[in-house]
Amino acid sequence: MKFTTLVAAAMAVSLPAMAQDAGLISSVTEDSLAAFAEAQGHEVLGYGEAGEVSVRAESADGIVYYLTGTACTDGTCTGINMSARFDANEQVTLETINDANIRRAAVSVWLLDNTLGISRYVILDGGMTEENIQINFDNFIAIVPAVIDMFYEE
Numbered sequence: 780m781k782f783t784t785l786v787a788a789a790m791a792v793s794l795p796a797m798a799q800d801a802g803l804i805s806s807v808t809e810d811s812l813a814a815f816a817e818a819q820g821h822e823v824l825g826y827g828e829a830g831e832v833s834v835r836a837e838s839a840d841g842i843v844y845y846l847t848g849t850a851c852t853d854g855t856c857t858g859i860n861m862s863a864r865f866d867a868n869e870q871v872t873l874e875t876i877n878d879a880n881i882r883r884a885a886v887s888v889w890l891l892d893n894t895l896g897i898s899r900y901v902i903l904d905g906g907m908t909e910e911n912i913q914i915n916f917d918n919f920i921a922i923v924p925a926v927i928d929m930f931y932e933e
Contacts, residue, residue, distance in 0.1 A: 801906070802908070802909075803905075803906025803907060803908060804903060804906060804907055804908070804909060804912060805857065805903050805904070805905070805906040805907075806855045806856060806857050806903060807832075807848050807855075807856050807859055807903070808832065808848070808854055808855055808856070809826060809827070809832045809833065809834065809848065809854065812832070812833070812834045812846040812847075812848060812859070813826070813834045813836075815846065815912075815916075816834055816836035816846060819836075819838070819916070820839055821836045821837060821838050821839065822836060822837050823835070823836050824836060824837055824843065828845070829845040829847045829862070830847045830848065830849075831848075831851065831854070832847065832848030832851050832854060832856050833845055833846065833847040833848065834846050838920060840924075842863060842920060842923055842924070843863065843864075844861060844862060844863045844919075844920065844923070845860075845861070845862045845863070845864070846859060846860075846861055847859070847860040847861075847862065848860075849900070856903075857902070857903045857904055858900065858901065858902050858903055858904075859900070859901045859903065859912070860898055860899075860900050860901075861898060861899045861900075861901070861915070861916060861919045861920075862896055862897065862898035862899075863896070863897045863898075863923045864894050864895070864896050864897075865894070865895045865896075865927065865930075865931075866893060866894065866895070867890060867893045867894060867895045867930075868930065868931065870930045870931070871890055871895050871930055873890070875929065875930060876888050876889065876890055876895075878929070879926050879929050879930075882929075883922050883925060883926050885899065885918050885919075885922055886898060886899045886918075886919060886922050886923075886926065887899070887900075888926055895930060897919075897922070897923050897926050897927075898919075899915060899916075899918065899919040899922075901915050
């Protein structure tokens with residue numbers, strides 16, 4: 780039992796070095812967030828609006844979103860918060876937000892003051908592949924319109 784615990788502890792200590800060698804992303808900067816948005820074919824509209832390390836961008840189909848670095852030190856961050864924000868209307872109630880959170884569990888739906896928000900948070904501690912970050916983003920950007928449809932009728 781002690782040997783297994785020691786081996787597991789030794790592996791855990793060596794993982795950060797292995798993660799870097801394996802091509803995993805363990806941190807982002809404002810420049811890397813902007814490059815990521817641009818790589819999607821999206822236009823970067825602003826910097827630093829949602830936090831010190833953040834970009835505001837717009838997708839080809841008109842979704843304006845933020846990529847915000849979190850858990851930052853000196854401009855380098857170990858988390859990414861992907862969010863989209865909209866003016867709340869009378870259909871945005873705690874009951875409809877709760878329903879949206881249940882139906883679209885891959886994102887968080889929230890109300891702050893008069894803003895309806897949709898977000899997905901990615902933790903980079905230990906490293907994450909670029910492909911996995913891309914999949915998280917693709918899921919986020921695909922779910923935003925479905926959530927909005929729950930609150931805004933055309």
